[in-house]
Amino acid sequence: MNVIRFIRLHVNSWSIMSIIFTLLILSPALSIFFQIFEKPNENWAHIQEFLLKNYIQNTLMIVFFTGLFSILIGVSLAWFVTAYRFPLRRFFKWGLILPLAIPPYIGAYTYHGIVNYTGVLQSTLRNEFNITANPAYFDIMNIPGAIFIFTIFLYPYVYIITRAYLEQQSASLIENARLLGSGPLELFFRVIMPISRTAIIGGASLVILEVLNDYGVVSYFGIQVITTAIFQAWFGMSDVASAIKLAGMLMAIVFLILFLEKVLRGRKQYSYSNAKVRPLEPISLSREKTILLFGYVMFIFTAGFLIPFVQLFQWMMMTYEKVVSPDFLQLIFNSVYVSLISAFIIMIIALVIGNFIRLSDSPWSKAVSRVTVLGYSIPGAVIAIGVLTFFLWLDRHLNTVYTALGIDAPIILSLGLGMLIFAYVSRFLAIGFNPVDAGFDKIGRSFTEASRLLGTSLMRTFFKVDLPMIRGAVFGGFTLVFIEVMKELPLTLLLQPFNFYTLSTKAFQYANDEAVHEAALASMLIILISGLSIFVFHAVLEKEKK
Amino acid sequence: MIMQLHDVTFSYRNTKEKTIQHLSMEMEKGEILTILGQSGSGKSTVLRLIAGLEVPEAGMITINGSTMFDQKTFVQPENRGVGMVFQDYALFPHMTVAGNIKFGLKKMKRAEHDERLASVIELVGLKGFEKRYPHELSGGQQQRVALARAMAPNPSIILFDEPFSNLDADLQIKIRDELRTILKKAGITSIFVTHDQADARAIADRVILMENGHILKTGTPDLILC
Ligand SMILES: Nc1ncnc2c1ncn2[C@@H]1O[C@H](COP(=O)(O)OP(=O)(O)O)[C@@H](O)[C@H]1O
Ligand SMILES: [Mg+2]
Numbered sequence: 001m002n003v004i005r006f007i008r009l010h011v012n013s014w015s016i017m018s019i020i021f022t023l024l025i026l027s028p029a030l031s032i033f034f035q036i037f038e039k040p041n042e043n044w045a046h047i048q049e050f051l052l053k054n055y056i057q058n059t060l061m062i063v064f065f066t067g068l069f070s071i072l073i074g075v076s077l078a079w080f081v082t083a084y085r086f087p088l089r090r091f092f093k094w095g096l097i098l099p100l101a102i103p104p105y106i107g108a109y110t111y112h113g114i115v116n117y118t119g120v121l122q123s124t125l126r127n128e129f130n131i132t133a134n135p136a137y138f139d140i141m142n143i144p145g146a147i148f149i150f151t152i153f154l155y156p157y158v159y160i161i162t163r164a165y166l167e168q169q170s171a172s173l174i175e176n177a178r179l180l181g182s183g184p185l186e187l188f189f190r191v192i193m194p195i196s197r198t199a200i201i202g203g204a205s206l207v208i209l210e211v212l213n214d215y216g217v218v219s220y221f222g223i224q225v226i227t228t229a230i231f232q233a234w235f236g237m238s239d240v241a242s243a244i245k246l247a248g249m250l251m252a253i254v255f256l257i258l259f260l261e262k263v264l265r266g267r268k269q270y271s272y273s274n275a276k277v278r279p280l281e282p283i284s285l286s287r288e289k290t291i292l293l294f295g296y297v298m299f300i301f302t303a304g305f306l307i308p309f310v311q312l313f314q315w316m317m318m319t320y321e322k323v324v325s326p327d328f329l330q331l332i333f334n335s336v337y338v339s340l341i342s343a344f345i346i347m348i349i350a351l352v353i354g355n356f357i358r359l360s361d362s363p364w365s366k367a368v369s370r371v372t373v374l375g376y377s378i379p380g381a382v383i384a385i386g387v388l389t390f391f392l393w394l395d396r397h398l399n400t401v402y403t404a405l406g407i408d409a410p411i412i413l414s415l416g417l418g419m420l421i422f423a424y425v426s427r428f429l430a431i432g433f434n435p436v437d438a439g440f441d442k443i444g445r446s447f448t449e450a451s452r453l454l455g456t457s458l459m460r461t462f463f464k465v466d467l468p469m470i471r472g473a474v475f476g477g478f479t480l481v482f483i484e485v486m487k488e489l490p491l492t493l494l495l496q497p498f499n500f501y502t503l504s505t506k507a508f509q510y511a512n513d514e515a516v517h518e519a520a521l522a523s524m525l526i527i528l529i530s531g532l533s534i535f536v537f538h539a540v541l542e543k544e545k546k
Numbered sequence: 547m548i549m550q551l552h553d554v555t556f557s558y559r560n561t562k563e564k565t566i567q568h569l570s571m572e573m574e575k576g577e578i579l580t581i582l583g584q585s586g587s588g589k590s591t592v593l594r595l596i597a598g599l600e601v602p603e604a605g606m607i608t609i610n611g612s613t614m615f616d617q618k619t620f621v622q623p624e625n626r627g628v629g630m631v632f633q634d635y636a637l638f639p640h641m642t643v644a645g646n647i648k649f650g651l652k653k654m655k656r657a658e659h660d661e662r663l664a665s666v667i668e669l670v671g672l673k674g675f676e677k678r679y680p681h682e683l684s685g686g687q688q689q690r691v692a693l694a695r696a697m698a699p700n701p702s703i704i705l706f707d708e709p710f711s712n713l714d715a716d717l718q719i720k721i722r723d724e725l726r727t728i729l730k731k732a733g734i735t736s737i738f739v740t741h742d743q744a745d746a747r748a749i750a751d752r753v754i755l756m757e758n759g760h761i762l763k764t765g766t767p768d769l770i771l772c
Contacts, residue, residue: 449599449630452599452624454624
């Protein structure tokens with residue numbers, strides 16, 4: 001193709017900015033990629049020989065069982081809520097999503113606080129019933145305990161997607177199976193599970209990516225996995241090279257999971273058929289079965305939300321007078337401050353890239369959109385290591401510049417808040433981008449074209465026409481990013497500047513310092529804000545889809 | 547000659563066959579031209595090329611004596627002085643009727659905006675509807691707003707892509723005749739794209755018959771449509 005023609009067609013301020021943003025977003029991953037093959041040091045030889053196998057085994061074991069149990073719980077709940085009548089069904093339809101509002105690391109120290117020696121469970125047994133049970137029975141700080149925590153707080157991903165899928169299935173499919181004599185169990189395993197396959201895999205891979213991202217639960221429980229190894233290499237031994245290699249390994253596992261998801265899902269995307277099908281009507285069961293069903297649903301809701309929520313509430317009431325202080329207000333301010341800035345930057349980048357992809361037929365636009373959403377799959381610790389090494393590299397090179405210019409008070413980028421925010425942007429861009437992309441998709445191109453034919457430039461059109469038309473999506477994306485940043489733990493722990501804490505890192509620090517009760521207020525705030533995120537997601541974005 | 551396409555060739559990305567092949571046509575000032583052809587024959591694409599929404603691979607386009615496209619030039623759509631009425635009207639939902647119509651008046655002086663608004667509103671018969679939002683109007687009214695919006699900046703030429711396809715049959719005939727009257731009264735050069743022979747007969751001074759991206763024949767409606 002003629003070069004001048006190509007430039008004229010594809011090079012404008014939007015495409016240039018998009019490419020620059022994309023390269024910036026990619027830089028942490030690239031930074032890791034380029035350094036992963038560097039010559040290993042002694043420490044790495046030690047890790048590789050004695051520890052690595054254990055890290056990988058533990059990681060895969062937790063991933064596998066959490067995935068399995070999340071599928072069983074998520075799909076069964078989705079099916080029960082869709083197909084059967086039972087008391088409070090309408091409430092549970094939404095209520096069963098609520099465990100998602102409790103970040104697993106908060107769930108972990110709350111549950112530990114409940115079942116440990118001084119916790120409400122054992123002390124009640126001791127004081128009221130005079131039973132002193134073997135404390136080993138109550139130890140959840142192990143791999144099964146971690147699997148329990150992850151499952152009970154993350155199953156909603158599977159539940160939400162599967163329920164949405166089942167709701168759109170035609171009633172006749174299920175009725176036919178019933179008429180052909182399938183009992184409920186057979187119906188569930190032979191019909192419901194297979195037809196929901198794509199939805200289940202989609203939900204399960206979200207669960208698994210969250211598990212791989214986690215640092216809080218495993219480190220609190222003292223389980224050795226790849227993420228905790230990254231932290232040890234970095235903080236414990238200042239061994240950058242090994243941290244990079246471990247991060248590369250974790251990234252490889254993530255890509256494997258993403259690849260498996262693609263393969264298992266097959267060519268079928270979620271088929272949201274437009275045909276007017278008769279929706280599935282829930283049916284009534286016998287009294288005994290209804291009680292059983294209700295018991296099961298109630299149990300999951302209680303374990304995943306009610307128990308930790310009530311316990312945190314009680315701890316909060318116990319300690320808030322002590323905890324609330326100027327320092328605590330500073331904490332809130334810090335969290336809000338970094339969240340607002342990150343959300344703001346992310347939405348600007350999302351709008352630029354979204355608009356570029358929409359208006360461009362160029363071969364790069366697909367690649368750009370892939371890269372944009374990639375960050376969210378990459379664990380926070382990996383991004384943090386990538387960003388750190390990238391900034392250290394920048395600092396080294398800037399240092400030469402400073403020396404040459406004779407500046408003696410250089411700005412060291414890798415010590416500042418900018419690095420943390422850069423990492424947030426890289427990790428959470430997808431969350432802001434997806435609603436913007438959907439919004440642009442919905443309005444199409446004809447409004448933009450109409451505006452240009454009325455003599456308005458591309459840039460002016462963006463502000464006068466495109467932006468006002470997708471402001472709902474922009475607002476939704478902004479809120480979701482804001483909340484994700486508020487909750488974030490592993491990346492923040494690695495990159496927060498000296499003496500800078502957020503609500504989540506402070507809560508985690510309290511818990512690690514055996515001050516679980518003091519962590520309650522910060523935890524409660526995070527949970528309330530996360531709950532809001534669920535509301536925004538469903539209220540604003542569902543509306544946007546229609 | 548107000549507009550000329552000379553030997554224009556174009557294909558969409560990812561398509562092997564040429565969507566438009568060696569197409570040439572010209573128009574006189576004030577003429578109403580209809581492009582008739584089956585779905586997929588490339589009619590909309592011709593309009594998009596004239597408007598500058600797609601870039602030809604080869605050929606030349608001139609409007610009002612200045613070159614819009616050749617090997618060295620490409621004039622952006624906002625600088626072409628071409629108006630367009632879209633199939634789905636594309637009225638900005640966040641602006642009132644008045645806001646939509648005034649949107650293209652940036653080159654006029656502020657003081658003239660209201661005057662121009664009043665005169666096109668009058669022309670399309672929508673007096674009293676200025677403050678409404680597009681979703682508060684009927685299909686026929688929306689179309690007239692789209693026409694008024696396209697006319698307001700005084701373009702050299704207005705393009706209509708299947709303008710009647712969203713209207714029910716009764717309205718279609720009424721609006722068709724009205725539209726011809728309005729366009730003739732204002733002396734506006736225009737191209738209509740349609741796949742309906744009756745439309746073409748009722749509105750056109752001249753008809754171009756298209757097939758597979760090239761012109762089959764051209765002439766007066768009586769000559770072409772028998
Ligand atoms: N954006 C596009 N990308 C690729 N092919 C397109 C695009 N728009 C139209 N086409 C193809 O170009 C041909 C002409 O389309 P079009 O000009 O819309 O025809 P008409 O308006 O006469 O129905 C058709 O074969 C159509 O499938
Ligand atoms: Mg068409």
